Amino acid sequence: MRPHHGSLGLLCALLACKGADPAPSAAGAPSSPTERGEIKEAPATDDALPTTPVSIPADAGLAPSIALPHDPKAPAWFSWLERRPDGTVALTAAALREDGLDPPQTVVEGPHLLANWADVPRVAPTPGGALVAAYLVRPYEIRTSFQRPDGTWSEPIAPHRGTAEEFGFPALFAPPAGAAEAASGPAMGIAWIQDGTVRATTVRPGAADPPVVLDPRTCECCRVAAVATPGAAVVAYRDRSPAEVRDIAVVRLAGRDPTHATEPSVPAPRGWTIAGCPVNGPQAARAGATVALTRFDGKDGGRVDVLFSTDGGAHFEPPVVVQASGSLGRAAITPLRGTTFAVVYLSKDAAAPGRAQVLARTVHPEKGVGPVRRVGTTTAGRDSGFPVAAAVGQRFFVFWTDVDEGGTPRLVGRSARIEDVLGAAGKEPA
């Protein structure tokens, strides 16, 4: 292999050519601005978040995902893909508790599973506690399967119909009619991208309702986010206007199934135009009726926002800016305590070209953002994938992917005390 001579200088030159802002490091990073004048920002710090490693039972893993339980006493679920030496791929999941991961279980494995850095499988509990998995198979389709009480998995089905060229980016959510689950068996809402549209349906073991088109024109290569809210669900995705504006849009499912969906809307438009695949889609979380959406765009050299709704996704407030420029995005968000959330994102590391910092901040619909906290570092390339985060008990977990010297992706997990994440700014009562 040819050595990477002069990559430092080149990268600087390229950044200058693009007009990107220099990447702020967490150390001494300026306090990010906010578009909401009433929000007071916490001062920036160069604090590394005190964390401990999380043992992950995988030699080579990628595509991490976390799903929170509906019952706060139940564990969260962490899932990932493993590339096996024989060329097969396995979707693996483990319960995530305050003291770490339970022994993993294999959901599905084989040569047909599709593993990539951006289009990740999901394993999530239904409101009744059953597990459902949504994953990708070649040539590029989605399959869903439910775990039976005996631990085996139901025959996988395709939630989509038709002969589209590609289906992908599944997101699972408890369907608004979740209360009916006990009578009719486990059910889960699923949204996905299908040839530049976003669609949704409700899946059950061995069956899927007819899909509904939520938006007929969307980014075809950006992940979808979905979250259940009281009596409804919110699906967020990257829009695609005829002029190639790719802002984050939302649809609210307010009825018993996806046929009861609002028209798509774009909260606080940014007007980021790119006739391409930015990949960097939104992530969603909720605490009570408060919904938080992450949003990345490249308009100012890489910006991350959080959009809040305090009425279950019916309306969204102006954004809270998490990083104004120099961000790689790929943001994750999770409720921390009360309506304080933690947002985790990647930022270009000015001191180490080719590397990125994994950063975390608290974010609150009224208090704004907390200090920038460094969680770790990873490759700035796409192999770092999308970090995920969750608060479980009194611990805050962050998982991401890094690449070893041989180019093999490796999962990294760190956990911290929630009190340390909240810091002095996070004294909100639970």
Add this chain to the structure above:
Amino acid sequence: MKTPRVALLIGALLATSTAPGCEGKNKGPAAAAEAAFPPIFGKTLGGEYLHVADLGAKAVLVNVWATWCGPCRKELPTLERVYRAYRDRGLVVLGVSVDGARDRDAVARMVERAGLSYPVILDPSAKVTTVLDVSGYPASFLFDAHGRLVWRRDGIIFEQDSDLDSQLAALLATGPASAAQP
């Protein structure tokens, strides 16, 4: 590929050593050429090693793409037409596929379907995305003969793209088609 590569490299180095703006580095022509072009390299579908600095072209349009990217697929025939329109004046288009290693056959099918005659290299670990600060696909980068980045496009290049055309017209206006020629 080794013999042509050496010849091309020597030519590129000679061109670089006399290029305006490249003097005064006190590193000699070899170091200048190494430092000028970004480290964009990989194996072609035919298994040959290719580095962007070895192309010896008057201008190089690097196109970062993937088979899973719809806009990328749409753009490929346009790039082929750009290549055919300007290659005699010294343009080389270099496709860099960031598809995974298992998707090599899909890349080959796409190249064949789009009728690409320009070189395509495989970058399964997508190093190019870090080197060129790529945040979306496709992304295209126009370099002059000395490896200087003169233009970039985040997103697709359109048919009769006036922005690219004006850049190419300026870059290819004078001199021989090959930077390797004296």
